[in-house]
Amino acid sequence: MPPRPLAQSPRKVFDGFGFCQRSVSAFVQPRSVEDVAAVLSRASEEGVRLGMRGSGRSYGDAALNGGGLILDMRHMGRVLSWDAERGVIEAEPGLTIRELWTRTLADGWWPPVVSGTAWPTLGGCVAMNIHGKNHFRMGGISDHVLELDLITPGGEHVTLSPTRDPELFFAVLGGFGMLGVVTRIKLQLKRVYSGRLKVQQFHTPTLQSQLERFEQHTQDSDYLVSWVDCITSGAGLGRAQIHRATYLHEGEDPDGVAMLSPAKQDLPGHIMGVPKSIVPKLLKLFSFNLGMQAVNLVKYAASVVGSTKPYLQGHAAFHFLLDYVPEFRQSYAPGGFIQYQPFVPKEAALPVLTEILRRSQRAGIVSYLGVLKRYRPDRVLLPHALDGYSLAMDFPVTAANKADLWRLCGELSDVVTEAGGRFYPAKDSVLRPQDVQRAWGQDRLSRFAALRRRADPRGVLRTEWAERVGLDVFDR
Amino acid sequence: MSTAFPRALIVGASSGIGATLALKLAGTGAKVAAVARRQAELDALAAQSAGRVLPYAGDVLDYAATPALFDRIVDDLGGLDLFIYNAGVMPPVEESEYNFDKDRQMIEVNFLAAVQWSNLAAAHFEAARAGVLCGVSSVAGERGRRGSPVYTASKAGLTAYFEAMRNRLTRYGVRVVTIKPGPVETPMTAGLKLPLMITADQAANEIVSALEGGATEAFVPGIWRPIMFVVRNVPSFVFTKTNI
Numbered sequence: 125m126p127p128r129p130l131a132q133s134p135r136k137v138f139d140g141f142g143f144c145q146r147s148v149s150a151f152v153q154p155r156s157v158e159d160v161a162a163v164l165s166r167a168s169e170e171g172v173r174l175g176m177r178g179s180g181r182s183y184g185d186a187a188l189n190g191g192g193l194i195l196d197m198r199h200m201g202r203v204l205s206w207d208a209e210r211g212v213i214e215a216e217p218g219l220t221i222r223e224l225w226t227r228t229l230a231d232g233w234w235p236p237v238v239s240g241t242a243w244p245t246l247g248g249c250v251a252m253n254i255h256g257k258n259h260f261r262m263g264g265i266s267d268h269v270l271e272l273d274l275i276t277p278g279g280e281h282v283t284l285s286p287t288r289d290p291e292l293f294f295a296v297l298g299g300f301g302m303l304g305v306v307t308r309i310k311l312q313l314k315r316v317y318s319g320r321l322k323v324q325q326f327h328t329p330t331l332q333s334q335l336e337r338f339e340q341h342t343q344d345s346d347y348l349v350s351w352v353d354c355i356t357s358g359a360g361l362g363r364a365q366i367h368r369a370t371y372l373h374e375g376e377d378p379d380g381v382a383m384l385s386p387a388k389q390d391l392p393g394h395i396m397g398v399p400k401s402i403v404p405k406l407l408k409l410f411s412f413n414l415g416m417q418a419v420n421l422v423k424y425a426a427s428v429v430g431s432t433k434p435y436l437q438g439h440a441a442f443h444f445l446l447d448y449v450p451e452f453r454q455s456y457a458p459g460g461f462i463q464y465q466p467f468v469p470k471e472a473a474l475p476v477l478t479e480i481l482r483r484s485q486r487a488g489i490v491s492y493l494g495v496l497k498r499y500r501p502d503r504v505l506l507p508h509a510l511d512g513y514s515l516a517m518d519f520p521v522t523a524a525n526k527a528d529l530w531r532l533c534g535e536l537s538d539v540v541t542e543a544g545g546r547f548y549p550a551k552d553s554v555l556r557p558q559d560v561q562r563a564w565g566q567d568r569l570s571r572f573a574a575l576r577r578r579a580d581p582r583g584v585l586r587t588e589w590a591e592r593v594g595l596d597v598f599d600r
Numbered sequence: 601m602s603t604a605f606p607r608a609l610i611v612g613a614s615s616g617i618g619a620t621l622a623l624k625l626a627g628t629g630a631k632v633a634a635v636a637r638r639q640a641e642l643d644a645l646a647a648q649s650a651g652r653v654l655p656y657a658g659d660v661l662d663y664a665a666t667p668a669l670f671d672r673i674v675d676d677l678g679g680l681d682l683f684i685y686n687a688g689v690m691p692p693v694e695e696s697e698y699n700f701d702k703d704r705q706m707i708e709v710n711f712l713a714a715v716q717w718s719n720l721a722a723a724h725f726e727a728a729r730a731g732v733l734c735g736v737s738s739v740a741g742e743r744g745r746r747g748s749p750v751y752t753a754s755k756a757g758l759t760a761y762f763e764a765m766r767n768r769l770t771r772y773g774v775r776v777v778t779i780k781p782g783p784v785e786t787p788m789t790a791g792l793k794l795p796l797m798i799t800a801d802q803a804a805n806e807i808v809s810a811l812e813g814g815a816t817e818a819f820v821p822g823i824w825r826p827i828m829f830v831v832r833n834v835p836s837f838v839f840t841k842t843n844i
Contacts, residue, residue: 131667135719135720
């Protein structure tokens with residue numbers, strides 16, 4: 125019996141992590157390189173458009189492909205090799221960050237770059253070139269990928285590295301799954317001597333002082349991140365609580381080696397005395413502007429009165445803030461939320477971020493959670509990072525605010541691109557074709573289009589994000 | 601004329617309750633896609649409705665063709681507000697007859713194909729966070745009956761499936777409606793003597809009322825609700841002695 129046409133595969137409703145975008149797609153779950161090759165070849169023959177998906181942690185529509193086929197990569201998540209001496213791991217793309225570090229930490233190795241949640245798959249991390257709270261020192265995950273295996277819809281099986289077809293290598297990294305399916309990732313991890321980091325918190329009363337503290341600490345910190353109060357206006361605009369962290373040297377932490385055990389990395393069961401399971405419901409009670417103003421005020425006040433003395437914190441607890449509260453996103457039910465994360469060059473950061481905060485406050489659409497991070501330039505063809513800052517803002521979406529929110533984000537994107545800024549596809553729900561064109565420029569986009577013509581001559585790969593921002597329309 | 605359901609799809613619409621429903625919904629101003637095997641009957645409905653009923657010839661047992669047909673209909677209608685699965689068969693089964701051919705046909709048409717079509721509509725509605733998903737089950741699904749074991753089993757399955765869909769989809773703003781008609785004068789019941797029989801026209805009127813009125817479960821006619829309450833609660837040792 126001939127195999128069932130791909131279009132007749134089982135269907136599912138898929139959503140973005142912000143769950144305000146969703147669509148129905150057929151899906152297949154490859155379990156081997158051969159399965160992937162077969163699906164790509166058949167998709168090409170059957171005229172089916174294919175989009176890849178891992179854990180579905182992209183906030184918007186970057187892992188959606190409504191009306192087409194989703195290649196669900198979660199069943200290809202094996203560790204293929206682990207060299208505990210050199211800290212080099214080879215894995216399939218469906219391996220999650222959590223599965224990665226639970227395998228390597230006991231040997232004294234931590235992923236050099238992790239996102240704010242441990243659930244993304246390595247395939248997704250590579251496709252989006254994820255960053256962590258240490259981009260200013262370590263770059264994106266692309267800076268630590270030693271080698272990739274890629275199967276293109278055109279039928280090529282290639283091994284890529286910084287020296288083997290570097291042009292394609294640096295386009296696949298951060299190429300949001302538009303050039304083929306990555307089937308093997310070889311990654312260099314970071315040596316750590318303790319399961320903990322030395323963490324220090326302090327507050328800054330203005331946006332300007334916040335940026336100054338960041339610049340001061342880029343030299344003596346391994347991680348830097350701040351929570352920004354996006355609601356307070358006037359003199360306190362952009363006030364923040366900064367966390368900086370450094371690795372511990374060998375012997376610096378007497379319990380360091382014991383803390384390398386993954387079992388010691390469990391996230392706390394309570395947050396400020398509240399059981400985690402009820403936090404989303406509690407947050408939901410405050411999910412309106414005044415309520416969130418109160419939450420931000422209390423959080424800022426706590427940082428003002430809190431100690432600035434360094435303390436030790438486990439890697440997982442420091443990094444995976446989003447995993448503290450399982451299903452925290454339910455506090456945004458039923459409409460969901462978007463994250464808007466512009467990247468702004470260092471020189472323009474103060475005026476542009478001030479303008480962004482002011483405009484959103486004037487529009488009456490304020491972010492309930494703002495996070496500032498520092499970056500360095502990136503080597504990939506379509507980078508989101510630059511020598512500067514990003515401000516990630518979560519906005520609740522409701523039937524009443526949706527049109528205004530999208531309009532506001534359009535205005536903010538004009539401000540950002542005017543200043544030479546960029547955006548991050550994994551977080552995006554609102555970008556327009558002109559934003560992407562301005563952010564990356566015609567030269568980079570033309571080079572990317574040429575690589576797509578080579579890798580995917582029949583235009584098999586597609587996501588709703590790529591279509592929305594106009595990447596799907598190019599001269600074939 | 602304003603309609604609660606501008607874009608409707610009825611599967612099993614060439615005769616009986618389905619055909620009458622299609623015409624009534626079209627009469628409220630809806631565009632109604634009608635799916636059935638018989639093209640001629642569908643064409644007649646299209647003619648009777650001044651083109652508001654759109655004919656789609658298709659066999660619910662052609663499982664391979666169903667997803668694409670569903671997608672085409674939704675495309676043609678420009679979306680979907682109401683889905684009704686009404687296809688059903690009840691071949692005569694004699695006393696002491698154990699006929700797998702007939703049994704299989706009932707399970708496939710009344711239940712399995714209903715699941716396939718309704719799943720497609722459910723996914724569409726869940727993603728859209730709107731819509732009404734309606735299944736025409738039967739009072740026959742309330743108890744297993746000696747005269748029609750597999751027909752009653754197929755309808756019991758359908759009722760349970762729609763209850764599960766309701767529990768799954770209500771949180772997404774999708775209304776799931778289970779219609780439980782008693783005997784209705786249709787080609788399916790031709791020649792049978794059944795209690796409290798109503799016409800297809802009466803049945804369709806009550807179903808439209810239930811759909812427009814926000815119901816999630818409707819006995820047709822309503823008198824079956826108290827009757828079935830009693831029947832459901834008859835102990836099995838009593839039931840085995842009846843001829844129901």
